[in-house]
Amino acid sequence: MLGISTVAKKIFGTPNDRKIKATRPLVDKITALEPEFEALSDAGLIEKTEEFRKRLAEGETLDALLPEAFANCREAARRALGLRAFDVQLMGGIFLHQGNISEMKTGEGKTLVATFPSYLNALSGRGVHVVTVNDYLARRDADWMGKVFAALGMTTGVVYPQQPEAEKKAAYAADVTYATNNELGFDYLRDNMKSSLEEMNQRGHNFAVVDEVDSILIDEARTPLIISGPSEDRSELYLTVDALIPELQDDHFTIDEKTRNVTFTEEGNEFLEQLLLTRGVLEEGRSLYDPESTTIVHHVNQGLRAHKLFQKDKDYIVRDGAVVLIDEFTGRMMAGRRLSEGLHQAIEAKEGCQIQPENVTLAQVTFQNYFRLYDTLSGMTGTAVTEAEEFLEIYGLGVVEVPTNRPIARIDKDDAVYRSTTDKLNAIIETISKAHEKGQPTLVGTTSIEKSELLSKLLTEAKIPHNVLNARQHEKEAQIVADAGKLGAVTIATNMAGRGTDIKLGGNVEFKIMEAIAADPEGDPEEIRQKIEESHAADEEAVKAAGGLFVLATERHESRRIDNQLRGRSGRQGDPGKSAFFLSLEDDLMRIFGSERLEKVLSTLGMKEGEAIIHPWVNKSLERAQAKVEARNFDIRKQLLKFDDVMNEQRKVVFKQRLDIMKARDLSEIIEDMRGEVIDDLVDTYMPPKTYADQWNTEGLYKAVIERLNLDLPVIDWAAEEGVDDEEITERLEKAADEMMAAKAAAFGPETMRMIEKQVLLQTIDTKWREHLLTLEHLRSVVGFRGYAQRDPLNEYKNEAFQLFETMLNSLREDVTQKLAQIRPMTEAEQEAMMQEMAAQRAKMEAPAHDATPAEAPEAAASGFVESDPSTWGNPGRNEVCPCGSGKKFKHCHGRLA
Known part of the structure; x- marks a missing residue:
C-alpha cells in the first residue's frame, strides 16, 4: 500500500517538479523568439544589447527582459561556438538568475549555462563575477565564453594571482569577470587596505555565479582567507619541540579520529614536563600549568598535531624543500596556502624543511561572509541536493535539480x-x-x-x-x-x-x-x-x-x-x-x-x-553513516560562522568607515569631533564630574595635555582660578587645540592638511584593526573553556568582542589626535637636507656597476689625458661629470646616445 506522501507526490509532483514546470512557459517563449534573433546580423545582436541596456535604464526589469536576452545569448553562442543551448540549459540559467543553485549532472554544459544569467545581469553595468575553483578553469572559461560575450558587445576579464594592478583593474571593470573564489576574497581584503578609491579594484558585489558551488561554499568554507605579515622568528623553539615528540609513548596522548583532534593524557603531561625541564625549555621551578608557559604548551600541542594528524602524501607533500598542502576534496596542491597558528611551521620542522616565520593577521574573511556580500548569489554543480539545508540556512540559496537532456x-x-x-x-x-x-x-x-x-x-x-x-x-x-x-x-x-x-x-x-x-x-x-x-x-x-x-x-x-x-x-x-x-x-x-x-x-x-x-541494505547503512558525518561537519561550520559573524559585523563597520573616509574630500569636522571627545575624556579622567577642586588631578591633566595635544598650557593656574569648573577648562582646551590646528592648516596649506588628515586616519584605522584581529584570535582560542563554568562561549565572545571594539574606537580617536598634534611643516634647512639625501640615494641607484672607481682615475690621467680629445678619456661612467669640462653629466654630454 502506498503512503500518503507517495500518493501526494504522484498527484501534485515534488516541489522540484513544480519549479521545473514553472519555467516551461519561459523556455517556450525563448524558443519562439529564436527565428527573430536568427534573422539578425552580427551587428544586430550587439544593437540588441544596447537596446536592452536602454530599456533597463528606463525602468524595465531584468525579469521582463529575460526571454529576449536569453534568446539573444543563445544565438550568439550558436554563432561564436557552434553550440545551441538545450532547453534544460536555459532552465538552469533561469534558476541561476533567480538566485538558486542549479544541480546539473556532469557533461550537461554548465559552463555555457552561466553565460545566460551573466549576460542578463551584466546589462545593468554593475558587473558580474563568474567564480571557478582554479586558475586554469578561470582562464579557459573566460577565453572560451568570452567569444559569446564579444558577439553580444560585452567585455570579459579574468583575474589571476600575481596579476599586474592595471590588468586586474581592467578585468574587474569588464562586464563579466572570471576569477577563483580565493582571488576574489583576497582582492576584497586588499581593496580594504588601500589608501585611495582609485587604487581599489572591485566595484561592488552585484551578481555572482559560483561554479562547483558545493566545493567552494561548503568544502572550502571551513578555512578563512587571511592576509598576513611576518612576525618574530621562532624556528629554534619549533625544532626543539619537534625533537621531543618522537620520545612520546602511545599512552602519552589520545587521538580522536572523528573530530581529527589529539590531546595529551595526564601521564603525557607529566612526562613532557620532565622532558622540557631536562632540555632547559622550561625554567627550573616552572610547570606547564603556569601562565608564562602558555607559548610552550601551544607549540607542543601543534608539534603533536603535526606528527600524529598530518600525514605526508595525504595532507601535504614536500616539493622543492617546501611543505605544500593538498586540498582533501580535489587532491590538488594549494601553493601559497599555509596552516595558521604555527601548525605549518611544526610540519616544516617535522619534515626538515626551512621554517618560514609565523605570520600576524592583517585582514581576514570567511567565504561564507564574503559571498553573502553579493546582492544576488547563484551556483552550479552536479551534486548539491545532499547539502540543500546548509545552502538555504547559510546563504539563502534554494537547490533545484535540473533534468538531464537525455535519460541517464x-x-x-x-x-x-x-x-x-x-x-x-x-x-x-x-x-x-x-x-x-x-x-x-x-x-x-x-x-x-x-x-x-x-x-x-x-x-x-x-x-x-x-x-x-x-x-x-x-x-x-x-x-x-x-x-x-x-x-x-x-x-x-x-x-x-x-x-x-x-x-x-x-x-x-x-x-x-x-x-x-x-x-x-x-x-x-x-x-x-x-x-x-x-x-x-x-x-x-x-x-x-x-x-x-x-x-x-x-x-x-x-x-x-x-x-x-x-x-x-x-x-x-x-x-x-x-x-x-x-x-x-x-x-x-x-x-x-x-x-x-x-x-x-x-x-x-x-x-x-x-x-x-x-546488498542494498549495506548501501543504506553507509549512507546513514555519511549523513551523520555531514551533519556533524555542518554543525562545526555553523558554529565557526556564528563566531565569525561577530567579527564580520565589526569588519563591515570598519570597512565602511574606510570607504567613507576615502570618498570624503574634507575630514576636518570628523577630526575636530574626535579631538573634542579626547579632550572630554581627559577632563573627565583628571577632573571627574561632581567633584571638588581639591580632588582634581591638575598635574596629571597638564602632562596628559602635553602628551596628547602637544600643547603646553597653564592648566594648573586655570584650575586655581575662582569659579572655574570642568566645563570652562574643556572649552579653553578645545579653543587652544582648534587654534593650533588652524595654524598648522595655514602653514601646510588647506589641501595638504586635508590629505595628511586622511592618510593619518586611514593608517591608524588599519593599525588598530590589525591589533584588534590579533586580540580576537586570542580571545577565540580561550573562550571555549568558559563552557566548563556553565557559561555560553558564544555569548561570552560576543560581549567581550563588543567591549574590545569599543576600546579600539576610543584608542583610535586618541592616536589620531596625538599624531596630528605632533606633525609640523619642515624648516627650509630640513627640506634641503632631505633633498640632498634623496639626490644621493638616486645617484647611488642610477650608478652602473662598471662606473670607474676613484682608484682608476689617476691611471687614466697618467695615460695621457687630454680634455679636448675624447680618445684619451678612457671609459667614463655615464653618471660622472663629462671630462670635457662642460659641467654636465657624461650621459647628457659626450656620452649622449644618438
Whole structure:
C-alpha cells in the first residue's frame, strides 16, 4: 500500500517538479523568439544589447527582459561556438538568475549555462563575477565564453594571482569577470587596505555565479582567507619541540579520529614536563600549568598535531624543500596556502624543511561572509541536493535539480564490502583487468596520493598500463582527464571534484586534433581534423560497445557529494556507463563509523576470505553513516560562522568607515569631533564630574595635555582660578587645540592638511584593526573553556568582542589626535637636507656597476689625458661629470646616445 506522501507526490509532483514546470512557459517563449534573433546580423545582436541596456535604464526589469536576452545569448553562442543551448540549459540559467543553485549532472554544459544569467545581469553595468575553483578553469572559461560575450558587445576579464594592478583593474571593470573564489576574497581584503578609491579594484558585489558551488561554499568554507605579515622568528623553539615528540609513548596522548583532534593524557603531561625541564625549555621551578608557559604548551600541542594528524602524501607533500598542502576534496596542491597558528611551521620542522616565520593577521574573511556580500548569489554543480539545508540556512540559496537532456543510462552497482584491505585490492585489480581486456575505459577513484600510488604499483605488477592523476601530476591534469575515455584506458584519480575537463568516450577529440596539428605543422588543419573526427567516431562506438566508462571507487568518502561527483563522471549526455564502490572494514569511514555491526553480520554469514557482501541494505547503512558525518561537519561550520559573524559585523563597520573616509574630500569636522571627545575624556579622567577642586588631578591633566595635544598650557593656574569648573577648562582646551590646528592648516596649506588628515586616519584605522584581529584570535582560542563554568562561549565572545571594539574606537580617536598634534611643516634647512639625501640615494641607484672607481682615475690621467680629445678619456661612467669640462653629466654630454 502506498503512503500518503507517495500518493501526494504522484498527484501534485515534488516541489522540484513544480519549479521545473514553472519555467516551461519561459523556455517556450525563448524558443519562439529564436527565428527573430536568427534573422539578425552580427551587428544586430550587439544593437540588441544596447537596446536592452536602454530599456533597463528606463525602468524595465531584468525579469521582463529575460526571454529576449536569453534568446539573444543563445544565438550568439550558436554563432561564436557552434553550440545551441538545450532547453534544460536555459532552465538552469533561469534558476541561476533567480538566485538558486542549479544541480546539473556532469557533461550537461554548465559552463555555457552561466553565460545566460551573466549576460542578463551584466546589462545593468554593475558587473558580474563568474567564480571557478582554479586558475586554469578561470582562464579557459573566460577565453572560451568570452567569444559569446564579444558577439553580444560585452567585455570579459579574468583575474589571476600575481596579476599586474592595471590588468586586474581592467578585468574587474569588464562586464563579466572570471576569477577563483580565493582571488576574489583576497582582492576584497586588499581593496580594504588601500589608501585611495582609485587604487581599489572591485566595484561592488552585484551578481555572482559560483561554479562547483558545493566545493567552494561548503568544502572550502571551513578555512578563512587571511592576509598576513611576518612576525618574530621562532624556528629554534619549533625544532626543539619537534625533537621531543618522537620520545612520546602511545599512552602519552589520545587521538580522536572523528573530530581529527589529539590531546595529551595526564601521564603525557607529566612526562613532557620532565622532558622540557631536562632540555632547559622550561625554567627550573616552572610547570606547564603556569601562565608564562602558555607559548610552550601551544607549540607542543601543534608539534603533536603535526606528527600524529598530518600525514605526508595525504595532507601535504614536500616539493622543492617546501611543505605544500593538498586540498582533501580535489587532491590538488594549494601553493601559497599555509596552516595558521604555527601548525605549518611544526610540519616544516617535522619534515626538515626551512621554517618560514609565523605570520600576524592583517585582514581576514570567511567565504561564507564574503559571498553573502553579493546582492544576488547563484551556483552550479552536479551534486548539491545532499547539502540543500546548509545552502538555504547559510546563504539563502534554494537547490533545484535540473533534468538531464537525455535519460541517464549508467548502471550503479551496489557496494561490495570485503573483510580486509588486501581482499579488496585483489578484487579491484581483478575487476580492472577484466574491464581492460574487453576495452572498457576505467576511472579508479582514490582518497589520497598514498593510496593512488599503492594501486599504481599493483597495476604495474599486473602489467596493466595506466595513468595516475593526483597533486604530483597536477600539470598534466587536462591531458590525463582527456585521455581517460579512450579504449582500454585505466586512470587512477585522487578526487575528481572540479576537474573542469569532461571525460568523453573514445577520448577528447579536440585534444587529439590539437596534438596532431602540433605534430604536423605543415599539414592542412581541416584535413587533419576530418581524418581524426572519422577515426574518433569509430573509437567512440567501440567504447560504447564495451560498456562505456566504468567508474570504480576504492573507498567511500565522508561526504556523499564527493562520491556522487566521481560517479557522475560516467554516463554523461545519455552515454552508457557503470559505477561500483569497493570497500573494506579497514577503510577509514567503515572503521570509524559502524564497522563493528557489519563485522558481526559478516561473522554470522560465515563469509570466506576474499568474499564480499553486496546488498542494498549495506548501501543504506553507509549512507546513514555519511549523513551523520555531514551533519556533524555542518554543525562545526555553523558554529565557526556564528563566531565569525561577530567579527564580520565589526569588519563591515570598519570597512565602511574606510570607504567613507576615502570618498570624503574634507575630514576636518570628523577630526575636530574626535579631538573634542579626547579632550572630554581627559577632563573627565583628571577632573571627574561632581567633584571638588581639591580632588582634581591638575598635574596629571597638564602632562596628559602635553602628551596628547602637544600643547603646553597653564592648566594648573586655570584650575586655581575662582569659579572655574570642568566645563570652562574643556572649552579653553578645545579653543587652544582648534587654534593650533588652524595654524598648522595655514602653514601646510588647506589641501595638504586635508590629505595628511586622511592618510593619518586611514593608517591608524588599519593599525588598530590589525591589533584588534590579533586580540580576537586570542580571545577565540580561550573562550571555549568558559563552557566548563556553565557559561555560553558564544555569548561570552560576543560581549567581550563588543567591549574590545569599543576600546579600539576610543584608542583610535586618541592616536589620531596625538599624531596630528605632533606633525609640523619642515624648516627650509630640513627640506634641503632631505633633498640632498634623496639626490644621493638616486645617484647611488642610477650608478652602473662598471662606473670607474676613484682608484682608476689617476691611471687614466697618467695615460695621457687630454680634455679636448675624447680618445684619451678612457671609459667614463655615464653618471660622472663629462671630462670635457662642460659641467654636465657624461650621459647628457659626450656620452649622449644618438
